[in-house]
Amino acid sequence: MALEQKRILLVISGGIAAYKSLELIRRLKERGARVRAVMTRAAQEFVTPLAVGAIVGERAHTDLFDPSTEFDVGHIRLARDTDLVVVAPATADLMAKMAGGHADDLASTVLLATDKRILLAPAMNPHMWSHPATQRNLAQLIADGVSVVGPNEGEMAERGEAGIGRMAEPEQIVSAIEGALVAIPAVRSLAGKRVLVTSGPTHEPIDPVRFLSNRSSGKQGHAVARAAAQAGAEVILISGPVELPDPAGVQTVHVTTAAEMLEAAESALPVDVAIFAAAVADWRVAEPAPEKLKKVNGKSAKLELVENPDVLATIAHHQQRPKLVVGFAAETEKLIDHARRKLQAKGCDWIVANDVSPETGVFGGGRNTVHLVTKDGVESWPPQSKQAVADGLVRKIADALGGKGARA
Numbered sequence: 535m536a537l538e539q540k541r542i543l544l545v546i547s548g549g550i551a552a553y554k555s556l557e558l559i560r561r562l563k564e565r566g567a568r569v570r571a572v573m574t575r576a577a578q579e580f581v582t583p584l585a586v587g588a589i590v591g592e593r594a595h596t597d598l599f600d601p602s603t604e605f606d607v608g609h610i611r612l613a614r615d616t617d618l619v620v621v622a623p624a625t626a627d628l629m630a631k632m633a634g635g636h637a638d639d640l641a642s643t644v645l646l647a648t649d650k651r652i653l654l655a656p657a658m659n660p661h662m663w664s665h666p667a668t669q670r671n672l673a674q675l676i677a678d679g680v681s682v683v684g685p686n687e688g689e690m691a692e693r694g695e696a697g698i699g700r701m702a703e704p705e706q707i708v709s710a711i712e713g714a715l716v717a718i719p720a721v722r723s724l725a726g727k728r729v730l731v732t733s734g735p736t737h738e739p740i741d742p743v744r745f746l747s748n749r750s751s752g753k754q755g756h757a758v759a760r761a762a763a764q765a766g767a768e769v770i771l772i773s774g775p776v777e778l779p780d781p782a783g784v785q786t787v788h789v790t791t792a793a794e795m796l797e798a799a800e801s802a803l804p805v806d807v808a809i810f811a812a813a814v815a816d817w818r819v820a821e822p823a824p825e826k827l828k829k830v831n832g833k834s835a836k837l838e839l840v841e842n843p844d845v846l847a848t849i850a851h852h853q854q855r856p857k858l859v860v861g862f863a864a865e866t867e868k869l870i871d872h873a874r875r876k877l878q879a880k881g882c883d884w885i886v887a888n889d890v891s892p893e894t895g896v897f898g899g900g901r902n903t904v905h906l907v908t909k910d911g912v913e914s915w916p917p918q919s920k921q922a923v924a925d926g927l928v929r930k931i932a933d934a935l936g937g938k939g940a941r942a
Contacts, residue, residue, distance in 0.1 A: 537708075538566035540715055543616040543648075545641050546586065548576020551623040551657035551701035556581060558622055558704040559589045565708070571595065572612065574628065574641045598640040613648035618714055621645070623657035623701045626668050632680070633671035653681045653714050655707050660697025677753055677778050679760055679921050683710035713922070723932035725766035730805040730856070731759040732812035732845065734774035736792045740837065741823035748813050749890075752776035754862075754902060755811030757924035759784050762809075765928050770802045774812055792818065792842035799845055803854040807931055810846040811862045811886075818842050850881035858934055860927070863887040863907075873907040884908050886927065906930070 542562055546555045555571075562569050571586050571594040583594040595612060613619075621628065628641065632652075637643040645652065654675065662668060663685060676682065684702030702710070733755020737745040752773060759771040760781040769784045772795055780786040787802075789795045792814045799808070817839040827835070850859045859882040863873040866889065873887035885907040902923045906913040915926060 537562060537712060537715070540567045540618070541616045542567050542569045542711065543572065543612060543619045543644070543650075544569055545572045545574075545619065545621040545628075545645065546577040546581070547574045547621065547623055547625045547628040547641060548579060549623045549625050549657050549701075550580060552577050552580040554701060554704055555622055556585060556589055558707055559586070561704050561708050562711070563589075563591075567711075570612065570616070572641050572644055574639060576625070576627075595640060598643055610647055613644045614650070616648070616650055618711060619645065619648050619650055619652045620655070620707070620711060621652065622655035622707055624654040625656075626658045626662045626665075626671075629654065629656065629668065629671045629675065633674040633678075651679070651681065651714055653683060653707075653710060655683050655702050655710075656685045656699075657701030658685070658699050660699040663697075663699045676919065676921075677756070679757065681710070681714050681919055681921060683707055713918075723765045724762055724928065724935070727767045727806040727935060728804070729759075729762045729767040729769045729931075730772070730799060730802045730808040730849075731755055731762065731769060732772045732774075732795060732799065732810050732814075733759065734776040734778075735813050736774045736795060736815045736842075737790050738792065738815045738818035738842070739822040740819050741825065741827045743826050746815055746817065746819065747775075748815065750774070750776075750813035750864075752778050752812075754920045754923065755809075756781055757921045758809055758811055758927060759786075761921070761924040761928040762807075762931075765932060767807075770805070772798045772802070772812070774814075792845065796843045796845045796848060799849055800852070803849075803852065803856075805856050806935065807858045807860070808849050808856040809860045809927070809931075810849070810882075812845070813862075813864055814845050815842055844880070846882060847880045858883050858931060860884045860886065860931070864890040866890060870905060870907065870912055873905065877907055877909070884930075886923075 546552050559569050569590050571590050573594050573596050583596055586594040631642045632645055637646045685698055686700040686702055687698045688700045734752030735747045735750040737747045739745050756778050759769050763769045763783040771784045771786045773786055773788055787798045789798050820838040820840045846861045861880055861882045863876050863885050865872045869887050869889050873885045877885045887905045887907055888902055902920050903917045904915050904923055
């Protein structure tokens, strides 16, 4: 069974959905999981530590300054002695604490101290869920590698309230837990390997204040770098301008233009694997203006564009070519056809193709639907978080380098 002997730390925060945590614990234990529970002070207003402890089979942890456990820094043991941390329900308040790095009670301290994957099951009033502050916090948490299940749409506890905000049902959360545990890269599966990842857009200057670019957020590339580092690789991340923190345990090189990205990529060689997730601008202005260009009323402006260096193709044909070269293809039409042509034209081994049409929400969003295109065929993956995509790609890479050959 997928959850047999898996260690789950369940953080229960304060909301009416906390009553569902009892059913969630029961279903996890039915599947062989070992569950421990942490409760916030607010959670104890909805369900009692006695009830949670009775179902878990040991006392529920509630106090950061509990003298019976903190004599040996018990909150650190809770944070580390687990395979997955699940927050259900995850309130707007706890999500805000997590996004801001606060640690003023046992739950928030454990969440900040853990080095394990975190899965959130949000639950709150629909207006709270849709509030810009909550959505900003959600985006930050996803960028930090946190996975999310739900919330669902339906009736709220408040009379007459309906919308998106209901906590996912226990069976849904169990399925998400199983998926999150499978998604975690094999421990040290890339130990001893050196991995190059590019991420984000490039900015090609027009003048000192304007540039050509695209809508890439860098979330997918940063997730790949994070997953490779978690799998034990030495990772060099070459990042264009993004609003994301540098992933922990990764050597990050910040660049602006395509030319700078290529220079940094060549400087990073030799590597075992090169993964090109960056959305590099295809063109640059031939002669950027030294001063800000002024508008002349009634006259159109013309820019002379020249091709940028092709970072992916250059490394794929380099004399120090990596064992495995993986490109990304962001398309808005004929996705697989374009990806197959790119695979051949660039000389890489794999192409990860995704549809970035505006309606998909891929650029800037937290989810992705990709197709792994190789010379042998196309493997379509289900819609999932960008971190789950990254974890799946790292597992494929580890398999390829572990004896199945670099070319899948």
